[in-house]
Amino acid sequence: xxxxxxxxxxxxxxxxVSRHLYRYHVLDDPEISDAEYxxxxxxxxxxxxxxxxxxxxxxxxxxxxxxxxxAFGPIEHPTPLLSLxxxxxxxxxxxxxxxxxxxxxxxxxxxxxxLKIDGLxxxxxxxxxxxKTGATRGDGVRGEDVTQNIRxxxxxxxxxxxxxxxxxxxVRGEVYMTRxxxxxxxxxxxKENLSLYANPRNTAAGTLRQLDSRITASRPLDIFIYSLGxxxxxxxxxxxxxxxxxxxxxxxxxxxxxxRCGSLAxxxxxxxxxxxxxxxxxxxxxxxxxxxxxxxxxxRLGIVxxxxxxxxxxxxxxxxxxxxxxxxxxxxxxxxxxxxxxxLSPVEIDGAMVKMATLHNEDxxxxxxxxxxxxxxxxxxxxxxxxxxxxxxTDPDRGPAYSVPRxxxxxxxxxxREPGEAMHYCPNSSCPAQFHELLxxxxxxxxxxIEGMGVSLAQQLIETNLVKNLADLYDVTxxxxxxxxxxxxxxxxxxxxxxxASKNRPLDRLIFxxxxxxxxxxxxxxxxxxxxxxxxxxxxxxxxxxxVNDIGPVVAKSIAAYFKxxxxxxxxxxxxxxxxxxxxxxxxxxxxxxxxxxxxFVITGTLSEFTRQQAESAIAExxxxxxxxxxxxxxxxxxGTAPGSKLQKAQLMGTSILDEDAFSRLLEQxxxxx
DNA sequence: CTGCCTCGAGTTCG
DNA sequence: CTCGAGGCAG
Numbered sequence: 001x002x003x004x005x006x007x008x009x010x011x012x013x014x015x016x017v018s019r020h021l022y023r024y025h026v027l028d029d030p031e032i033s034d035a036e037y038x039x040x041x042x043x044x045x046x047x048x049x050x051x052x053x054x055x056x057x058x059x060x061x062x063x064x065x066x067x068x069x070x071a072f073g074p075i076e077h078p079t080p081l082l083s084l085x086x087x088x089x090x091x092x093x094x095x096x097x098x099x100x101x102x103x104x105x106x107x108x109x110x111x112x113x114x115l116k117i118d119g120l121x122x123x124x125x126x127x128x129x130x131x132k133t134g135a136t137r138g139d140g141v142r143g144e145d146v147t148q149n150i151r152x153x154x155x156x157x158x159x160x161x162x163x164x165x166x167x168x169x170x171v172r173g174e175v176y177m178t179r180x181x182x183x184x185x186x187x188x189x190x191k192e193n194l195s196l197y198a199n200p201r202n203t204a205a206g207t208l209r210q211l212d213s214r215i216t217a218s219r220p221l222d223i224f225i226y227s228l229g230x231x232x233x234x235x236x237x238x239x240x241x242x243x244x245x246x247x248x249x250x251x252x253x254x255x256x257x258x259x260r261c262g263s264l265a266x267x268x269x270x271x272x273x274x275x276x277x278x279x280x281x282x283x284x285x286x287x288x289x290x291x292x293x294x295x296x297x298x299x300r301l302g303i304v305x306x307x308x309x310x311x312x313x314x315x316x317x318x319x320x321x322x323x324x325x326x327x328x329x330x331x332x333x334x335x336x337x338x339x340x341x342x343x344l345s346p347v348e349i350d351g352a353m354v355k356m357a358t359l360h361n362e363d364x365x366x367x368x369x370x371x372x373x374x375x376x377x378x379x380x381x382x383x384x385x386x387x388x389x390x391x392x393x394t395d396p397d398r399g400p401a402y403s404v405p406r407x408x409x410x411x412x413x414x415x416x417r418e419p420g421e422a423m424h425y426c427p428n429s430s431c432p433a434q435f436h437e438l439l440x441x442x443x444x445x446x447x448x449x450i451e452g453m454g455v456s457l458a459q460q461l462i463e464t465n466l467v468k469n470l471a472d473l474y475d476v477t478x479x480x481x482x483x484x485x486x487x488x489x490x491x492x493x494x495x496x497x498x499x500x501a502s503k504n505r506p507l508d509r510l511i512f513x514x515x516x517x518x519x520x521x522x523x524x525x526x527x528x529x530x531x532x533x534x535x536x537x538x539x540x541x542x543x544x545x546x547x548v549n550d551i552g553p554v555v556a557k558s559i560a561a562y563f564k565x566x567x568x569x570x571x572x573x574x575x576x577x578x579x580x581x582x583x584x585x586x587x588x589x590x591x592x593x594x595x596x597x598x599x600x601f602v603i604t605g606t607l608s609e610f611t612r613q614q615a616e617s618a619i620a621e622x623x624x625x626x627x628x629x630x631x632x633x634x635x636x637x638x639x640g641t642a643p644g645s646k647l648q649k650a651q652l653m654g655t656s657i658l659d660e661d662a663f664s665r666l667l668e669q670x671x672x673x674x
Numbered sequence: 675c676t677g678c679c680t681c682g683a684g685t686t687c688g
Numbered sequence: 689c690t691c692g693a694g695g696c697a698g
Binding site (some may be wrong): 093331333334335337339341351352353354355356357358360372380385386418465517518520521523550613628629631632633 | 680
Binding site (some may be wrong): 192292360422518549550551552553554555631646 | 689690691692693695696698
C-alpha cells in the first residue's frame with residue numbers, strides 16, 4: 001500500500017476501532033461482533049508495523065502494554081486527592097447535614113448520590129485531548145506513575161474531543177475488577193496451578209502496580225470516572241451532577257447508578273435500595289457517596305484536615321465481623337462423613353445472629369490455620385450462609401493445629417480417610433448419627449415424602465428404639481407416635497397417614513430414598529427407568545450397571561456394594577412384604593416431543609406467578625430440560641425476583657435471559673405451535 | 675488424557 | 689449456593 005493511502009486507512013481504522021472499543025467497554029452496547037472487531041484491529045496493527053511513522057500515541061494498538069519498567073516514578077497531584085469522612089448509620093448522616101446547615105446559614109442542599117466502588121482511586125490527566133498521565137492516589141499528594149498500565153484499560157479514552165474538552169484537565173476515578181473477571185482469572189490460574197488471588201480489590205491493586213504492563217493488559221481491569229480534579233480553562237460546571245454528565249459526554253465511563261436528591265430522605269432511599277441489591281452488581285461497592293451538588297456551596301463549606309465537608313461516604317453495614325472461634329464440633333453426615341463446623345461466639349451480621357459455620361474438612365481448616373480460641377473473620381457475603389474467611393491470629397505457637405478426631409464422636413469407631421479424599425469417614429453404617437441422617441433423607445421431599453417427619457421426630461424414633469432401620473418406620477403405630485414429646489393425637493394420626501401414603505411412591509423415588517452412595521435423584525431416575533423393580537436392580541451385575549447411560553465404574557461399584565450388605569437386603573425384603581415394591585415400565589428414557597425439545601432451561605430467583613415446581617413441569621411438559629447451573633448448553637435463563645449468581649454467569653456467557661413475563665409468553669407460544 | 679458439564683452432598687438463620 | 693468429583697466426548 002502506498003503511504004498516503006495507508007495514512008488515510010490507518011486514520012479511518014483508528015477512529016473506528018476506538019469507537020467500537022467505546023461502544024463495547026463504556027456503553028456496553030457493541031455494534032459489531034468480536035471477530036469483526038479483531039479483524040479491524042489486526043489490519044490497523046499491520047499498517048502501523050509497515051509504516052511506524054503512522055503510529056499515534058492515542059492509537060488503540062498502544063493499549064497492549066509495554067516492556068517492564070524498573071520502578072514507577074512519582075507524580076505530584078496538583079490538587080490533592082482527598083479522602084472522605086464516613087457515616088455508618090442514619091444518625092451520623094443527619095449529623096453531617098445538620099453541621100453543614102449550621103455552617104451555611106441553614107441553606108437547603110441538593111445532593112448527588114453515587115455508588116462507592118471498592119477499588120483504587122486514580123487521577124488521569126489530559127493535555128490537548130490526549131491522555132498524558134495516570135497516577136495512583138498514593139498519600140493523596142504524591143502518587144505513582146502508572147500511565148502505561150492505565151492505558152491498557154479499554155474504557156479509558158486515550159484521547160478526547162479537543163474542541164469540546166479543556167486544554168488541560170484531570171479526572172478522577174476508581175479502578176476495579178469485576179467479580180466475573182476476577183473469577184475467570186482465578187479459574188485460569190487454577191488451571192495452570194498458580195496460587196489464587198484473594199479478592200477482586202487486592203487483585204486490581206496488584207495489577208495496577210504491575211511493572212510489566214503487558215500483564216496488566218491481559219487482566220480484566222475497568223474504571224469508573226467520578227469527578228473532575230482540576231481544569232485549566234473553558235469549563236465552569238456549576239454542580240457535581242452537571243460535571244458527571246459532561247464527563248460522560250466526553251466519553252468517560254461514568255457509573256450509571258447515580259441520583260440527584262432533594263432531601264436526606266431521598267438519599268436514604270437510594271442507600272437502602274442498594275443495601276438490598278448490591279449483590280446484583282458485577283463489582284463490589286461498600287457504600288454510597290453523598291455529595292452536595294452545588295460547587296459554590298462546596299467551596300463555601302471547604303475542607304477540614306483531609307476531608308471535604310461537602311461529601312461523605314455512607315457505608316453499608318459490614319458483612320464481615322471478627323468473632324471468637326470457641327470450639328470445633330463434628331457432624332456426621334448420611335454417608336458417614338465427619339463434617340467439622342465452627343462454634344462461634346455469636347455475632348450479628350446483616351441482621352442475623354451467627355453462631356455456627358461449616359468448616360468443610362481438616363485440610364481446609366489447616367489451610368486457613370484456624371485454631372480453637374482464635375479470633376476469626378466471619379463473612380456473610382451475597383449468600384445467606386456465613387463462612388469463616390481466615391484467622392486473625394499470627395502467633396504460630398498459640399495452640400495446637402486442628403485434627404479431626406480419630407474416632408467417630410457418636411459410635412466411637414476409628415475413622416478412616418482414603419488417600420486422595422478430602423473427608424474423613426466413620427465406617428460404621430449403622431452408627432445412630434448416620435441412621436438419623438438417612439431417616440431424614442428417606443422422608444424428605446423428593447424421596448418418600450413423609451410430611452411431618454422432621455429432625456426432632458426422627459431423633460425420638462431412634463432414641464426410643466421404635467425405629468432401628470428404615471423398614472421399622474412402617475410398623476410404628478399411632479399410639480406409639482402419640483407417646484412421643486410434642487406429638488398430640490392429631491399430629492400422630494397425620495404422621496401415621498403420611499407414612500402409610502409413602503408406600504406408593506414410584507420406583508425411582510424409592511431408589512433415591514435408600515441413600516445409596518453416589519445415587520442422587522438424577523441417577524435414581526435413570527435406574528428407575530432402566531430396571532422394572534428393586535429386585536432386578538439388586539441382582540444386576542456391575543457390568544450391567546455400567547452399560548446404563550450416566551453410570552460409570554464408581555457409581556456401579558457403589559450400587560453393587562450396597563446390595564451385598566445383608567442388613568440392607570433384610571430391610572428391602574421387609575419393605576417388600578409390607579407392600580413397598582414399586583414397578584416401573586421399562587422403556588427408553590421417556591422423551592417428550594414438544595416445542596422445547598432439545599432446550600435446557602435454568603431458573604434463578606423467585607417467580608411470582610408460578611412455584612418453581614410448576615415452572616419446571618411446564619418446561620418438562622413441552623419437552624424441555626431443567627438445568628441446575630448455566631453452561632454453554634443452556635438455552636434460556638428464566639429470572640424471577642432476587643436472581644442469584646446464575647444471572648451474572650448467563651450475562652457473561654451471553655445466554656438469552658427471560659424475565660417472568662417473557663417466560664409466560666414463551667409458554668403460550670409453545671402451546672399454539674405444539 | 676483433558677476439558678467440559680452435571681450430579682451429589684452438605685449448608686445457616688428465622 | 690458452592691464445592692468436589694464422576695461420566696463422557698473429543
